[in-house]
Amino acid sequence: MNLVRNLRMISLISFFGLMVTLLIWILIAEHSENFPVAAWLIIGVMPLLFPMRGILYGKTYTHAWASFLMLFYIAHGIGELYSRDAVIWYPLFEVIFSSSFFIAANLYIRAFAKLRKNAQT
Template structure:
């Protein structure tokens, strides 16, 4: 199901957060603290659903709302054992993943089918 007519501020917040995670991965794992295998894995996970996110597809947002929890967990794990810069970047990853999750749920709320109670 496409949502071309239903794009609202939550869609754009989610898109911004997803793009922020891509940029953060490139900067963090590519330039500042090179972990190329980690960067490759994360970029593949972020790039595969990008077309569906940009298009506003409901199904893509539904499974990305679960996929983003892996990034949240990675941020929580890396915030503990890093230096100050690493902790700041990990906190940014946590904030972006929470922002995506919340805006994703708010965006998907408009597509919820309301069931009518019958007696």
């Protein structure tokens, strides 16, 4: 039970850490003026709003498909790290938070299923 709770907390911290990182990156950091901030918010942050309720309630199904969503953010962060010359903190945090959510969510699903199986027997 303790492992399940800890993995869920890691996934929650990683999920909201990624969301805050993206918001700060989009709203505060320097970027091209050719693309509006609202479009960046829609493309970057809005996909995270869809699984938020299920993640807050600890739904394993939502954790499963949200972990696949994190693959986009991992790929985006690695691409930005590779192509950036100046500030690498935002893409670095994006990779760290999305990777940790991906790992913690998958381990949470496994641990929750094992806990549920042991409770039934």
